[in-house]
Amino acid sequence: xxxxxxxxxxxxxxxxxxxxxxxxxxxxxxxxxxxxxxxxxxxxxxxxxxxxxxxxxxxxxxxxxxxxxxxxxxxxxxxxxxxxxxxxxxxxxxxxxxxxxxxxxxxxxxxxxxxxxxxxxxxxxxxxxxxxxxxxxxxxxxxxxxxxxxxxxxxxxxxxxxxxxxxxxxxxxxxxxxxxxxxxxxxxxxxxxxxxxxxxxxxxxxxxxxxxxxxxxxxxxxxxxxxxxxxxxxxxxxxxxxxxxxxxxxxxxxxxxxxxxxxxxxxxxxxx
Amino acid sequence: xxxxxxxxxxxxxxxxxxxxxxxxxxxxxxxxxxxxxxxxxxxxxxxxxxxxxxxxxxxxxxxxxxxxxxxxxxxxxxxxxxxxxxx
Numbered sequence: 001x002x003x004x005x006x007x008x009x010x011x012x013x014x015x016x017x018x019x020x021x022x023x024x025x026x027x028x029x030x031x032x033x034x035x036x037x038x039x040x041x042x043x044x045x046x047x048x049x050x051x052x053x054x055x056x057x058x059x060x061x062x063x064x065x066x067x068x069x070x071x072x073x074x075x076x077x078x079x080x081x082x083x084x085x086x087x088x089x090x091x092x093x094x095x096x097x098x099x100x101x102x103x104x105x106x107x108x109x110x111x112x113x114x115x116x117x118x119x120x121x122x123x124x125x126x127x128x129x130x131x132x133x134x135x136x137x138x139x140x141x142x143x144x145x146x147x148x149x150x151x152x153x154x155x156x157x158x159x160x161x162x163x164x165x166x167x168x169x170x171x172x173x174x175x176x177x178x179x180x181x182x183x184x185x186x187x188x189x190x191x192x193x194x195x196x197x198x199x200x201x202x203x204x205x206x207x208x209x210x211x212x213x214x215x216x217x218x219x220x221x222x223x224x225x226x227x228x229x230x231x232x233x234x235x236x237x238x239x240x241x242x243x244x245x246x247x248x249x250x251x252x253x254x255x256x257x258x259x260x261x262x263x264x265x266x267x268x269x270x271x272x
Numbered sequence: 273x274x275x276x277x278x279x280x281x282x283x284x285x286x287x288x289x290x291x292x293x294x295x296x297x298x299x300x301x302x303x304x305x306x307x308x309x310x311x312x313x314x315x316x317x318x319x320x321x322x323x324x325x326x327x328x329x330x331x332x333x334x335x336x337x338x339x340x341x342x343x344x345x346x347x348x349x350x351x352x353x354x355x356x357x358x359x
Contacts, residue, residue, distance in 0.1 A: 002338060007325045012338070015318060019345060044333075209344075212351040236341045236348075243348045247357040 019235035022242030025259055026252040030062035032260035035208040035226030038088055039081050041069035047230040049088035053095055059234035067099035067124035076106040086118045097121050103130040104138035112145050126156040135170035147178045152266045158184035165192030172200055179266050185210025207241055208232050215244040220254035224263040273313050273353050281310045281350035285343055292340045300326045315346030
């Protein structure tokens with residue numbers, strides 16, 4: 001298909017390899033992807049566990065945090081989609097770190113507790129797709145519950161119109177010990193979010209489809225590698241981190257953190 | 273690449289990126305313009321490939337996604353240049 005569209009397939013393969021080589025991962029570092037959607041999204045994007053594992057193998061990714069695509073199901077509670085992520089984890093326990101996804105307005109506490117019992121390790125929230133405010137009462141309750149479980153909460157923090165920093169400031173006032181990952185480098189409101197996060201050591205930013213100028217302004221210990229598969233891809237995601245390291249001058253310690261160590265710390269340590 | 277050259281590529285590639293995200297037909301001419309602006313730079317071959325693919329099969333989803341990846345990498349290269357990194 002790519003060839004029929006006029007692409008030079010050999011050149012594309014070289015570009016992909018160049019992108020992979022652009023990030024220098026220190027020896028012994030397990031690369032962990034903080035941001036992967038499994039399943040079939042309402043918008044048509046899809047990724048199976050088998051395809052994810054194949055992509056991870058091809059790109060040197062050790063493990064990936066996976067959560068459902070936007071497929072809440074007829075009940076709106078993501079129960080079936082969360083179950084499929086747990087199944088994927090059961091099939092690939094050394095490769096997938098399962099997070100659950102919920103709608104804070106639809107049985108959130110029960111959904112979180114059910115996912116926790118099944119083995120989930122964190123929570124994904126998408127304020128745009130599920131149309132809720134991060135500082136709203138129901139979301140605060142969900143984040144409080146996740147925090148009680150020592151779960152990280154990964155928020156979509158990308159392309160919506162609304163200013164994000166005031167919303168997260170309010171949320172963090174309610175749950176100051178929340179472990180929060182702001183996806184996409186918080187590009188929806190990066191400067192204000194970065195200023196806010198300075199006061200909360202457990203607020204991190206993922207690199208998935210983030211803006212390079214945003215990433216290079218952050219302390220590297222606040223950054224976690226992510227791809228946003230299937231919306232993003234491994235080559236571009238790896239190239240972004242490589243470019244950021246080049247601009248910001250990250251050393252090997254910083255790279256170990258960005259590529260996996262920071263996320264594992266937030267998850268409570270290796271194997272936690 | 274001068275700072276002005278880098279910013280020109282950043283501008284065009286960022287516009288092309290969003291056009292690709294929005295599945296807007298303006299993506300094809302924007303990619304062609306960005307490829308010309310980036311000719312001779314690290315991002316040039318990426319944008320040239322993306323422009324060729326979108327020109328050939330603008331409505332194929334796999335093509336759009338591949339072009340988007342190439343466009344984003346070229347944008348990142350130009351941003352790195354603008355921020356002062358050595359290629």
